[in-house]
Every structure is written in structure tokens, then in C-alpha cells.
Amino acid sequence: MSSDRRQFLGSLSALAAAPLLSGRALAAEGADAVASARFPIWPGSPPGLPTGGVTEERVLRTNKGNPDDFAWPHVAVPMLTVCPAAKPTGAAVLTFPGGGYARVAMGTRPSATSRWFASQGVTAFELLYRLPHDGWTGGPDTPLQDAQRAMRVIRANAAKWGVDPANVATIGFSAGGHLCGSIATRFAAKVYDPLDAADALDARPLVAGMFFPVVSMAPPLAHAQSRRELLGPNPGEDLSRRYSVNLDVSGNAPPILLGHAADDAVVDCGNSLAMFEGCRAAKIPSELHVIEKGGHGAPLFEPDGRAGLWLTRFARFAARHGLRIPSDGA
Template sequence: MVLPEVSVTRRALLAGSAATAATLSVPALANPIERFPIWPGSPPGGEGLSVRDEVVKRSPNGPADDIAWPHVATPMLNVVPAPVPNGGAILYIPGGGYARVAVGREGSSIARAFAARGYTVFELLYRLPRDGWAAGPDVPLQDAQRAMRLIRAGAAKWRIDPARVAAMGFSAGGHLTARLASRSTLKTYEPVDAADAQPARPAVVGLFFPVITMTDPVAHAHSKRELLGGNATSDRIARFSAENGLPADMPPTLVAHAADDPVVSPANSLTMFAALQAARIPSELHIFEKGGHGLPLREAGKDHPWPGLFERFARNHGL
């Protein structure tokens, strides 16, 4: 059962959100968005908790669907359908500094842009460690793994190829995406149904202005505090630094960042790319001169290159 969403007064915008620059147009959708909970009952590890879904507006004068979730009791997927499906799919993981999840209910402009390119896009609303779930810092990973498995389990329904499922993450969602890619076989929960027999590894990965390391001084302090608490041990910091322990089967990974990002240092992307190269993982890095904490779909009246660069990279690796 989906718990009620509780509207609350606007809270200060938190550093580390995955806001992107304004876009000029949002492609129309041929079919309505489907939205559903990713767990058949209560999510794992919530015994004794009284978490309720809460929604805040990200800007007092912004569009109605420009919202974020400071508390998540019911992790969900939005299915943004492609007007002309090409068989590929993308799991879209938004950011929010692990203090909230910056995703609406109607399909983001980025999800719609990739749907217009033929990809069925699945936007993930994931749980947050701050709410006290038993898995702690691994609770977002539980939801990301479950989402990948559900996408593959429903491949026939959504007319996608289960071998052609990518993941793209933004800001703190980039950290979660990197961990999904490198820890896809880590057992974070007990199987709940047949979908959990599906693999959780993405075929290819895009990390955009990502939080990566938990090691100072590069770490994004807000994300680190929300994920690990205020007194994390060196072992815990190392475990949750996404550049560490990349497996030999780490998916091909594209990393992109703006050099003028005032929130998450571009050194995070440089750190991840260096680790990918050291592990001999097919990888690509783009550092744009400008963009702040977010890369726009359009800039100066023209399409920004990053979506095309990711699509090119992803297609070169099987998407």
C-alpha cells in the first residue's frame, strides 16, 4: 500500500541537490507515466519505524511537480515511456545530498529527453539513511538493486531488452549509481519474489556531477554527514567511497562534471575516472567549463552536448 504523501512547508534548499539548469522545452509523452512501489509490501528493515512520505517544493514559485522528498517510506519507480521504443532502458537516479530525493511524479525534463530518443526511463524515488532503516547507508542501494531487478523482470511488459538497461545518476544519485554498478552482487536484502533472481548490474553507467569519495577534503560534506553520520571511522569512509574496490566487471562508465560546480567538487569526477582507468574499465570523462551544479539540456539556444555524448558512449557499449 502506498502511504499518504504529507505536504509540509518549504524547507531551505539543501546543498547537494541534483538541480539542473532550466531547459527550454519538455518533450511531450505519447503515453501516461506509470508509477508504482518497488516492494510488494513494507520495504526491508523498517520494523519499528514510523516514517511517512513527505514532499516539499524545491522553489516557492516553481512548477507544481518541482518537488523533493525529505522522507521516503514508499520507494517508487516512475516509468517514462518512449514514444517510439528502441528497446533500451535507463534507470534514472536523482540526487539530493542523501537528505532528500529530488524527483517529481510526472517525469523530469531529462527523463523525457531520453524517452524522446527512444529509451524507456525509470526514475527512482529511494529511501534515505536519515530515517533509521536497518540497512543504514546501504538502504538506498537496496532500492537501486531492487529497481534494476524489477526493470528486467518486466522487460516484456515495457518492450525493452533486459540486456540493454543503463543507469545514470546525478549528484548524490551519482554516488548511489556508482555503488550500484560496483556492488551489484552485494547481498543487501533477502529476496522477496521472483524478480529478485534478476541481475542488478547496469549494462552501462553515466555519472553526472557526482558525489564520489567520502574522503576529505574532496568529499561533499553534506552528503557524507547524511550518509555516514558525524563520526565515521576510516574503514567506514573507505567502504562508502565509491572509487574504491571497483570490480573487474564494473560496467563501462562515463563521468561528466562542470569545472565551476560550487557544490560538489569536480575532483570527485577526476577521482572516479582515475579509479576506473586504474581498474582498466572502459571509461570516458568530460569536464565542461561552465554549468555549475548541474548540466542543462540546452545552452545558449542550442542542445547541450552531454546527452548525445552519453548516448554515443552507451551505444558503443551495447545500449
């Protein structure tokens, strides 16, 4: 066995290796275990393992009362965290966290956003995806490989979670919004070789929500860190245009909701405007919300714990386009 392979396997740390999960595996430890289930999306090594392997790293972002507030600067094993709905409607949502493609900002347990979706009857998944700077041979397509695979694994196992495979939405925040836009526009792109039956399934989401998203990879709109981490230090014009999501919207894209704050000093709200124009040009059902103030990462919840603007707008938009999520009072 090569040293690269040993290093990768060492990072698995007793994780289940097969993404096509058996019903017995899901039920083995009862409902509590299912509620916080995490599992790898690839059977064995993800595609394009670099020479020298990847050593996974997780760091605590803050000590302000949240022991699960982590960032992952290096990801060796892409994972899905699932938060099953107590009373499933058949709908599911796949969330892509942000991090400027330099890290992935997510914990090891379902986030407040996932728990909110689960409370609405929507089974919620969050993806810990790989980062191009670790040298994966997929380069800028590495995160999209994981996004496509995650969607297919969810659909392959849909019956086990009470999910209708045709009723799966995606949402993404910041750089995760770019990944959300990428799977919405490039769901059919062949970015990895099929490995099993799951890879014959469609990766197109029913509907997508992009919040304070990175969209353009071309100056002046591009978020400098996301552009550098995804494409390298000096990407040419052709490469920058190829990964500008707003320039890749086709008539087959799902309905897309966009939300941004006008005073966002991290990711220019022009990114959402550009994506909206791309959707309009392709005649894709779309909706754009720009609020006056909120900065980058405007709170998703009100101080009293109620869902905030972005989640309620998404619920209404997604319900209108077929996602089985309550919209009354949202």
C-alpha cells in the same frame, strides 16, 4: 497489526502494491496512464522498516512555473516513475536524482530528462529511493537496496514496456551519481534478502553515466552533507573508504561516463577525477569530461530545448557500448 505497520500502510495512499505488474494493470487506463505510471518497487514494506515507521514528506522546492518541482526529505515508499518510449528501441535507462542523501529531488511525473530519453526510443525510469537518516536498518546500504531492486523490477517487467532486459543503463546526478556508481560497482552485493522471482535477476547496468557526482566519502573530496547523511555525523576512516565508490571498482563494472564542471563549488570535480582513476586502474572502459564553467548541476538542455552536453555525450558513449540509443546528431 502493529502501529509501525499501520503507519507504513497509511503512506501507500491507494498505490498498487505489487511490483511485478500485470499487462492488464499497465493497460487498464490506456496509453496516457502508462505514460505517467508510478508504482512501488517492493511488495509490501521495504526491508528494514524502523521502529516507529517512516512518515513520507514531499515539499515544493520552487514556485517558478514548475508545479512538479518537489523534494522528498522522507521516503516511506520507494517508487519508480516510468516514461515509455513512443517507438521503443528496446533500451531503457534508470535515473537516480540527487539531493545530498538529505532529500530526493524529483517530481511525480516524468522529468524533462526522461521525456528526452523517451523521444530517443529509450524507455525511461526514475527512482524515488529511501534515505538512511530515517532509521532504516539497512543503514548506508538502504539506497542501494532500492537501486538494485529497481533494476530487477525493470528487468522482470521488461516485456511489458518493450524493453530488452540486457539493454538497461543507469545515470545519476550529484548524490544520485554516488548511487549510480554504487550499483555499477556493487550490483552483486547482497544488501537485502530475496523476496520474489525478480530478485534472482542481475542488477548490473549495461553502462552508467555519473554527472557532477559525489564519489568519495573521505575528506578532503567528500561532499560534507552527503557523507553525513549517508554515514552519520562522525564516520570512521574504514566506513568512509568502504563507501568511496572510486575505491570499489572491479573488473566486472560496466563502462562508465563521467561529467563535471571544474568550477563546481558544491561537489569538487576531484570526485570525477578519482572515479576515472579508479576505472582506469580496474581497466574499465571509461570517459571523463570536465568543462571549464557550469557550476553544480550544469543545465542538461540548451536554451532552445535541445539536449545539452551531458546527455549528448552519454548518448554517444552508451551507444558505443551497446545501448540502443541514436547517437547521430546527439
